[in-house]
Amino acid sequence: MLDSVDAAIVRELQNDARISNKDLASKVNLAPSTCLERVRSLKARGVLRGFHADVDLGSLGRPLLAFIAVRIRPHTREVVDPFIAYTLKLPETVALSHVAGPDDFLVQVAVRDAAHLQRLLLDGFTSRREVAHLQTHLIFSHVHKWATEPYGPYGLE
Amino acid sequence: MLDSVDAAIVRELQNDARISNKDLASKVNLAPSTCLERVRSLKARGVLRGFHADVDLGSLGRPLLAFIAVRIRPHTREVVDPFIAYTLKLPETVALSHVAGPDDFLVQVAVRDAAHLQRLLLDGFTSRREVAHLQTHLIFSHVHKWATEPYGPYGLE
DNA sequence: AATGAAAATACATAATG
DNA sequence: CATTATGTATTTTCATT
Numbered sequence: 001m002l003d004s005v006d007a008a009i010v011r012e013l014q015n016d017a018r019i020s021n022k023d024l025a026s027k028v029n030l031a032p033s034t035c036l037e038r039v040r041s042l043k044a045r046g047v048l049r050g051f052h053a054d055v056d057l058g059s060l061g062r063p064l065l066a067f068i069a070v071r072i073r074p075h076t077r078e079v080v081d082p083f084i085a086y087t088l089k090l091p092e093t094v095a096l097s098h099v100a101g102p103d104d105f106l107v108q109v110a111v112r113d114a115a116h117l118q119r120l121l122l123d124g125f126t127s128r129r130e131v132a133h134l135q136t137h138l139i140f141s142h143v144h145k146w147a148t149e150p151y152g153p154y155g156l157e
Numbered sequence: 158m159l160d161s162v163d164a165a166i167v168r169e170l171q172n173d174a175r176i177s178n179k180d181l182a183s184k185v186n187l188a189p190s191t192c193l194e195r196v197r198s199l200k201a202r203g204v205l206r207g208f209h210a211d212v213d214l215g216s217l218g219r220p221l222l223a224f225i226a227v228r229i230r231p232h233t234r235e236v237v238d239p240f241i242a243y244t245l246k247l248p249e250t251v252a253l254s255h256v257a258g259p260d261d262f263l264v265q266v267a268v269r270d271a272a273h274l275q276r277l278l279l280d281g282f283t284s285r286r287e288v289a290h291l292q293t294h295l296i297f298s299h300v301h302k303w304a305t306e307p308y309g310p311y312g313l314e
Numbered sequence: 315a316a317t318g319a320a321a322a323t324a325c326a327t328a329a330t331g
Numbered sequence: 332c333a334t335t336a337t338g339t340a341t342t343t344t345c346a347t348t
Contacts, residue, residue: 002216010217013210017174022341034316036343052303053170053211059159059204060167061308067256069265084300091306099224100295106224106263113306130223138257143241146209149248151218151269177342179324188333193326 002047005030010047014147017051027116037149054146057094059071062110065094065139069103070125073132080104084131092120104134159204162187167196167204171304201295211303214251217264222251222296223243223274226260227282230289237261240287249277260292 002010008028013017019027025035050093057063072083080098087107095108111117117136124154125131159167165185176184182192190265199205203236214220229240240262245252249266256263268274274293282288 010210014212015209017208018212020341021343023227031317032341033318033343033345034169039317044261045216047213048209049213050303051174052172053174053205054209055167055171055179055305056204056206057305059202060305062305065254067254068250088300088302091308092252093302094305095299095301097222097224097294097299098297100297103294106294110305116308117185135258137254137263140254140255140257142254143245144252145245145250146207147214148217148219148267149216151248151273177324189325190327190334194332279344 006038006042006047009035011147012037013048013051014122021078026127027053031143035143043066049110052135054144057110059123060110061112062092064113065142066111067137067139068105068107068109068121069135069137070105070131071102071133072130074130075104079130083128090124092116092119101122103133108139159215159307163195163199163204166192166199168207168304168306170196170208198270209295210269211301214267217267218269219249221268221270221274222299223266224294224296225264225266225278225282226292226294227262227264227288228259229261231287232261236287240285243285247277247281249273250279262288265296 006029009024012024012027021036021039022032025032026121030038040055041047057065072079083105084096084098087093087105092109092111093107094110097106098104109120110119111120121134121136125134166181169181170186178193179189181196182189182268182299185192196205200272214222217220229236232292241253241255244250244262249268250264252265254263255261259264266277268277278291278293282291
């Protein structure tokens with residue numbers, strides 16, 4: 001359960017995680033000491049899970065993004081869990097979703113170029129016995145909305 | 158072009174964007190003053206694009222995630238650009254990818270429950286004239302790997 | 315829960331090697 | 332780029348409300 005002050009703190013930290021506690025306090029109309037307590041509590045309650053730099057992937061030598069839709073067979077825990085662990089260990093993997101539907105997983109990857117993507121597909125995915133089907137969607141552009149607002153009054157959840 | 162020190166700074170800030178400059182400097186074996194300069198330069202060069210809190214969406218009243226694959230028609234700039242602007246304004250939208258393939262867009266949304274998702278699909282998407290086809294993939298689980306490592310030596314890019 | 319004040323840290327900058 | 336020095340600002344704790 002978030003009150004309106006918590007919601008304001010969460011909003012500000014979604015937009016700028018490196019804001020100083022003093023400036024944050026001033027934005028949400030709290031004394032710095034109170035603000036610090038609120039932030040600690042939000043972390044302790046698991047509302048704030050972490051703080052991360054958003055990095056230009058091109059600068060990291062990975063300018064090309066793609067989704068890889070993967071069907072695995074059999075779709076049992078014995079196969080699913082190791083597949084997830086394996087995929088998350090790949091340095092190309094940026095995000096992994098286990099989804100409902102014809103496809104089982106959507107893997108978002110960041111690579112240097114098309115040749116790198118091809119190698120990843122062949123050596124990293126189709127070579128695995130549990131991978132039954134692959135479909136690749138090149139990403140022309142990708143926008144992440146870093147700040148999600150609470151649903152309902154103040155996210156009474 | 159990142160050297161190994163830049164790469165280390167970027168890695169640390171991807172893992173913890175709220176680390177103090179002093180602690181960051183110590184982790185990457187720099188003097189604080191030098192470290193501060195490095196971080197500023199990385200921001201100025203666009204390598205570090207921003208810093209964001211990772212928030213538990215359930216706590217915001219949005220525990221259900223889905224991908225919505227959208228085909229729009231015609232796929233012209235006159236239609237594409239307003240569609241992107243519209244979709245990014247929806248409070249349910251978390252991320253939007255313009256992709257190659259049969260589907261034109263993958264929209265990641267966060268909603269309260271299945272009823273909310275249904276309303277979003279009907280009122281937010283299928284009601285629009287340019288939306289030719291929709292396919293929804295419920296997300297069972299989603300993992301974002303916040304730290305992407307450079308490709309090659311130090312991401313010589 | 316929130317506050318203000320004190321004590322401990324950290325930041326920002328400049329000068330020097 | 333590291334170190335040092337300096338003044339300023341922030342963070343953090345804690346007694347009080």
